[in-house]
Amino acid sequence: MSNTSYEPERFQSPAYLAVLSNQPSDISCQFHADAMHDMKNIAVLGYPNEICGLLIGSHTENICVIHEVRQVKNINTKRASDRFQLDPNAYQAIDREIRNSTLEIVGVFHSHPDCPAKPSPTDLNHAWEGFIYPIISVCDGEVHDVRCWEPHDDSGCFHPVNMMVHIDA
Numbered sequence: 001m002s003n004t005s006y007e008p009e010r011f012q013s014p015a016y017l018a019v020l021s022n023q024p025s026d027i028s029c030q031f032h033a034d035a036m037h038d039m040k041n042i043a044v045l046g047y048p049n050e051i052c053g054l055l056i057g058s059h060t061e062n063i064c065v066i067h068e069v070r071q072v073k074n075i076n077t078k079r080a081s082d083r084f085q086l087d088p089n090a091y092q093a094i095d096r097e098i099r100n101s102t103l104e105i106v107g108v109f110h111s112h113p114d115c116p117a118k119p120s121p122t123d124l125n126h127a128w129e130g131f132i133y134p135i136i137s138v139c140d141g142e143v144h145d146v147r148c149w150e151p152h153d154d155s156g157c158f159h160p161v162n163m164m165v166h167i168d169a
C-alpha cells in the first residue's frame with residue numbers, strides 16, 4: 001500500500017460531501033482473496049487511467065460474496081483519467097456467460113487515480129441501487145486505499161459497506 005495520498009479540493013466541496021453518508025450500509029461484502037488481489041492489480045496496471053470492471057459473485061440479503069472480478073473496457077476515452085463508462089457489449093457478454101451458473105453480477109468497481117477512494121457526484125449519477133461499488137485509490141501507481149460503497153435511492157447517497165477478505169477461495 002502506498003503511503004502517499006491525494007485529495008483534490010473538489011472532494012471537500014458541498015456537492016461531493018452531499019453524496020456521502022456516514023451511515024453504514026446493511027450489506028457487508030466478502031472478497032475472495034484472489035478477487036481482491038486481481039481488482040487491485042487491474043487498478044495498478046491501468047494507472048494513470050481510470051479502470052472499471054464487474055464483480056461476479058452471489059448475495060444473500062445482507063452479505064455479498066465476490067468470487068471473481070473482470071475488467072471491462074472503459075469506453076470513456078475522452079476523460080479516461082477521471083471518468084468511466086462500462087462497455088455495454090462486454091457487460092452483456094459477461095451476463096450471458098454466467099446466466100446458467102449460480103453466480104451473478106453484484107457490483108461495479110473502478111479506480112480513482114491520485115484521488116481518494118470516495119465516490120463523486122458523477123459516480124452517484126451512474127450508480128444502480130442493488131449493486132455495490134468498490135473504489136480503488138491508486139496514488140503514484142500504488143494502491144493507497146480500497147473502500148466499498150452502496151448507493152441508496154431514498155437517501156440519495158453512497159453508504160459505506162463493510163469489507164472483508166477471506167483467504168480460502
Ligand SMILES: [Zn+2]
Binds near residue numbers: 112
Ligand atoms: Zn469515481
